[in-house]
Amino acid sequence: MEYTPEKIQEKLKTFWRVGIALLACTVLTVVVAWITPSVAVGLAIATFKVWLVCWFFMHLSNEKPMIYKVMAYTVFFAIGLMFLTLLALYDPVVSRVAH
Amino acid sequence: MQIPFEVKPRPDTGLWNAKLGIWLFLASEVMLFGGLFSGYIFLRMGAAAEPDYFWPQGTLSVPFGFINTIILILSSVFVVVAWLQIQLRNFRKFQLWMGLVVLCAVVFLVNKGFEYHAKFHHYGIKLSDNSIVEGHGIDDTIRYEGINEVTIDVARFNGKFLNAVVGDPPEFREVVDGKPSGEAFALSVQKVRSIASRIDDAARKAHKVSMEEGSKDVGWFPAMGVKQLILAPSNAFAISISRGSLRKSFPDGAKFRDMSLLKGTISDKTPGLFLHAVDRIDLRACDGEKPEESLVWKYLGNEPPHASHAQGHDKHSAPSISGAEHARRAEKIFFDAAKQVEEEAEQAGEEPDFNELRNISIKKWENPEGEVISSEPPIVVPWKDVRLYSNFTPKWNTYYAIYFTLTGLHGLHVFLGAAVLFYFGFCSRKFYEKDPEHFANRVEVGGLFWHFVDLVWIFLFPILYLM
């Protein structure tokens, strides 16, 4: 990637805007949690913030396919770990036969 | 020898080595924190399924967490700005932004330190009926009197209990066949070793003789040696020690970490665990049908007989009011507040929230008439009724366990990341001048790691502080 001064100035602006968006989201999280302690909303906002950081700051927006592949597998397995362990927690041995 | 693609990207993958490397490393970090998060979910869901376990909510200071989130987000912006400055080959400005990043990291860690400090000095006691009181200023000194027999584990003995003896340590004699015998001696690790080896030597000789007489072809093994020594002090003595440093405390004796068992009785001077200023009473898990039946009310307001002992902690309550008066107020606050919750729920036509009904801060309460009552009663819980006590560390419950593990590990990442960025910012001038492109790559890699640290915190903030 070529880094011309104009491009960098442009990027600089983007970064500051993303930073402000992140701060706004943080305030939003706290306000939402204050109104109603909803786990889903809190996590949704956090996920959005994480996406912002990844996409712009870690410039995933402009990354090579190899990195996408690696991260996709990783996220898949991380979610698999969480989901399957939870599934095991909520699926204890019970008799499904009628009494 | 030069490793290819250290600086320039490989044409077909479009990546230079370190960039691929850091992303792979971050992948493993995702799994690391993913594992911790699944631990968090597992524990929290598991707690929800248990009748007597309540996931603590709102025990952390949201402003603290909020400020730390802001700091980390800002530092993340600073780091990309610093990286852009390097792309412009503007080292001074780069240093400035990098300095800000490191400053943010330091502020973050200091904040964290304050938060940890507050948790370390806040205590909880779980009573035998599962009622919980929380507060400040603990005194868990326990005193045993009339100790007239000491059993020592020969292999493990470390002599620590002698430090707890009140007054001069007594002299001891060995107990053989239930009677003290031999000469009195001052107890020490060496002395125990020498007694043990004396007994072992005798046993070894006896074994040899019996082997010569019989025919069993087995040598002498250490397992045949002496394991325990019973000692009798020349006069009954007393020990005074923090209960937390004992392995186990019984009504008729104390067992130290090195398995030394001292037989004696608990002194009246330390009837129980003393908490100087209770600020929250939590009766959600209380065994009794009604909150009135909790053991808390029985012990609240009691002060230990040697009240002067804990004067040092005394900054939480006004000295003019007695403990009993504090306790009366606490009781009033607890039940009035609960009643208020019930009434409000009734007006709204809902079931009252169990958590608000049974878990109430008694420090300060404003009743509907606008009158402010404050209370910070002391409490003395007899040892037999203490199920668990701890400061708010991993020991207290699984929430603090996962909180300290997650934030501790995250803090370690912050520290290491900041150290690396500091190195780039302030110790790498020469390298920059030699190969600015390579240096820019390094800064990018460091920045990627830093963003990752930031995004872990973005998840940590809501799940630990808000939900």
Added chain:
Amino acid sequence: MGAEVSTAETEEVHAHDDDHHHELPFWKKYVFSTDHKIIGYQYAITALIFLFVGFYLMMVMRWSIAHPDKELPGILAAFLNKSWLNDQGMVTGDLYNMFGAMHGTIMVFLGIVPLAFGAFGNFVTPLQIGAPDMAFPRLNMASYWFYFLGGVVMLASFMLPSGAAEAGWTMYSPLATTAQLDEPNLWWTGQTFWLFGMVFLISSSLLGAVNFITTIINLRCRGMTWMRMPFFVWAMLVTGFLLLLAFPPLEVAAIMQIMDRLAGASFFIPTGLNFSGAGSVDAGLLDVAGGGSPLLYQHLFWFLAHPEVYVLILPAIAIVGEILPNNIRRPVWGYKSMVYAVMVLGFLAFIVWAHHMYITGMGNVVSTFFQATTVIISIPSVILLTCLFISLWGGSIRFTVPMLWALAFLPMFGIGGLTGLPLAFNLIDLHLHDTYYVIAHFHYVVAPGTIFGLFAGIYYWFPKATGRMMNNTLGHLHFWPSLIAMNGIFMPMFVQGMAGFHRRWYDGGANYDEITSRIIFDEGSFFANLFKDGQAIEMIDLNVFMTFFVWVLCIAQFPFIFNFFYSIFKGRKADSDNPWRATTLEWSAPNKPPHGNFVTEPVAYRGPYEYSVKGHATDYTPQFERGDDGVILGEEDPPAAAQNDGH
């Protein structure tokens, strides 16, 4: 890329057999080296030592199983703390537990993985892809030293008053959390040392994995396209991913268990756990909050430990995949299907872990899911094995020593793999769980399987590393007794396991007869007919049989040890840089490759296994030989490239 290697210097190096122009001091050249080959040797030597330590622990255990009423022989007792033996000089249950736990730990984490991944991966991978070194040489060194540190911590734990860890190699909580609680200082216990040792080992593997994957993706030489990579490199890539993504959850588990032990947390301790303790020293309720879950530990542990199984086996399959085509003088059959199989294997390996936990009380949904994935994962494994078997058909087989090991690997791994299938099914697993059947199953995979593969690799790449061949006769003396002894040890375990022998009986089931007489099988059922009265005695007799073969196996290793050191200095010199007439790139580097590996720039002109190609003068056409039909992919027409790619 490799062009930067200074020609003058490397020629000098070649002429003087590894003498550098600017001689590095000894400690920098051989101890804190960043050269991937030296690090590979370091891994190999350290891991071989650990393999022998693990073997010794096993000999003590097997003695106890076969002869629970006899004094431990002096030759075994000489190396252990006598106070661990009982007052008759016999192995105690505690000692058996400790050695059992450490045997597993040492063999898996300190022996086989470092030898397979650390040593072979390090030595062979960069050579096979034509790279001058690993992508991050210093990280590579750090990786070795983390491993070394982990090993030292593990060994040091034997010196502690508490002895080493003793809660099984899986360290299940709450057993592991409450073990050795009777020590005055919990930091100073084998259990705690194990956890810290694991943290070091995990860090080592993570750094290693990052390095391997980066190297393979980014440092392939000109013409080394994905489908021209030798199968070994593919296996290393997949293994790297397994380590990279599976190890962190174990690190989490280790950290949590450290918190449980040292900070009094209760991650893995349920509410109201009643602790009887060793000798009931602290009987009663534990002084902890509770509220944790032992199952959480098992999930985190097996999330690593199942992929770990493939970390153990893939390098061995890969080594065999290199040696086989070389010794049958024809291409490996189905190279592409092997590559895809190994990728699918790597993917599925992450979602089968809970088949180790059927007995923990999982419900139908979860156990059915894991049952299904487990059965599915056998498909790629079978593809790999089948491809290797079919390759043999119509080949002109050379029975060299590495080939003997590789050939033996196939049926041994086959037995291990196929006996795993019944364990994938919930119902059968409930019966066989924790019996010797399981032991036999995974030992067939790992001991006669992986270790045979690793021996094959040692014999095969020895000339590349030292310039000398290993002795043939001694090789045979090593191979045949080992093959017989391995089967003598593990085959009877299947029988014992189906009879219900539990893996953790330190007396080898001395009380078994009594126990079985109390178990009531359904009249006429399979088990009732199989285990009539008195059968158990015969089962116990098998213990003596197996332990005899353990001694045979031990003795069979002496020719190898002697051969190894003798051949380094006195072995027959390799006739060329390519003594096996092999095709892959490592054989284009000079023997004892210098720092930077290649004298001339390595280029891959063709696929990795072009043996007996029609129209060629020799029966092998190396990747690095341009010939008439060599094509550098990516620099030629894509259609021509595609044609050249397949066989």
